[in-house]
Amino acid sequence: MSPATNHLLIVDDELHILRSLHRLVRRRFGMQVNCWVTESTHQALEWARERPFDAVVSDLCMPGMDGLALLSQVAAIQPH
Numbered sequence: 131m132s133p134a135t136n137h138l139l140i141v142d143d144e145l146h147i148l149r150s151l152h153r154l155v156r157r158r159f160g161m162q163v164n165c166w167v168t169e170s171t172h173q174a175l176e177w178a179r180e181r182p183f184d185a186v187v188s189d190l191c192m193p194g195m196d197g198l199a200l201l202s203q204v205a206a207i208q209p210h
Contacts, residue, residue: 135162135163136159136162136163136164136184136185137163137164137166137181137182137183137184138155138163138164138165138166138183138184138185138186138187139166139167139168139174139177139178139183139185139186139187139204140152140155140165140166140167140168140186140187140188141167141168141169141170141171141174141186141187141188141189141192141197141200142169142188142189142192143169143189143192143193144169144189145169147189148167148168148169149167151167151187152165152167166183171192171194171195171199171200172194172195174186174188174200174204175200175203175204175207178203178204178207178208179207182208182210183204183208186200186201186204188200188201
């Protein structure tokens, strides 16, 4: 079994959607994608400061910080 080569961050405040997206990625890509999932935009930003992500999937309407603001902040942290 080869290690994960891509890192995906999934952020959604609805737990059932978060779990569904995680399951879909696992079924489709298996261990090729290392998924990080959270309901918290603050947790997502903390993780973005600690490790690079190849892609971020985010809900747009979330309490506290919307998805576009989150993506903008992640892009500032990880401009690559």
